[in-house]
Amino acid sequence: MAETPLWFMIATFAVLAVFFVVDLLIIGRRPHVPSTKECVTHIAFFVVMALIFGALVWIVAGAKPAIEFYSGWLTEYSLSIDNLFVFVIIMANFAVPKQLQKFVLSVGIAIALVLRGIFILLGSAIITRFTWVFFIFGAFLLYTAIKLVKGEDDDDEYKENALIRTLRKVIRLSDEFDGERLRTKKNGITYWTPMLVVLLAIGTTDVMFAFDSIPAIFGLTKDPFIVFTSNVFALLGLQQLYFLLGALLDKLVYLPLGLAVVLGFIGVKLIMEALHANTLPFINGGQPIHAVPEIPTWLSLVVIIVSIGTAALASVLKMRKLERKA
Secondary structure: OOOOHHHHHHHHHHHHHHHHHHHHHOOOOOOOOOOHHHHHHHHHHHHHHHHHHHHHHHHHHHHHHHHHHHHHHEEEEEEHHHHHHHHHHHHHHHHHHHHHHHHHHHHHHHHHHHHHHHHHHHHHHHHHHHHHHHHHHHHHHHHHHHHHHOOOOOOOOOOOOOHHHHHHOOOOOOOOOOOOOOOEEEOOOOEEEEHHHHHHHHHHHHHHHHHHHHHHOOOOOOOHHHHHHHHHHHHHHHHHHHHHHOHHHHHHOOOOHHHHHHHHHHHHHHHHHHOOOOOOOOHOOOOHOOOOOOOOOHHHHHHHHHHHHHHHHHHHHHHHHHHHHH
């Protein structure tokens, strides 16, 4: 397998930077509610770009990293769709006007990109030096999968975290939005607007999302370049997906189960890889356990496609069945 050439990585980062500037700073800054046609066009464009990018990775670096990218992108994209549930709840909880929701999502996605970049760098450094961390990542993903199956990860209402609750106590907040402004004046007194709290809520929620997504992607590939590009392509077009699926998110009833299968599979895969690179003295004397089978990359991609595809299809069929009854 060939290594990814430096020129290809530089070109990729340059193109992705352009995509993000256009998606978030130009299109995202126009305060409007996107039409269905606009949403579908944007989403289709970025999906096609992800597919083309994976093909280019295959050409310049080989089949394995390309399959790792497709696996990681599908996993991160599925997790992003699931996380849109929380975004919908936050927007409703703070009564964000529809024309301002694109701006909030743009800032939230930008925060997510920065935070995930930091987590990826830290994660890459940690797993390079401490392979036993795979045991922790794997156990956490299995725990998350069990929560999804039991329905404990479903959020019927948004619960403010400690940072937001503290903020409300120490600063003067107004009750109304003032466009995209963070500060406003009423009767000569300066107030912070609810926009500040909404952006902090989205940003701090993204931190929690990273605890699911980063271990999951490292269970599929150890290449920081593939990890980062998988996350970036999953975030591109997310605001259009929010508006397109906003009314349908509560109908994707089987998506958590599909995600549970994917996260559980990756969790087991991580633990098996940890046993292969075992450095813990209390497990087989710190020696690798070669009898544990290795899960091929292509099998990961098959499991992800089948799990998410089956969950989405089952959700659509149930939705149509309920509509016919109604």
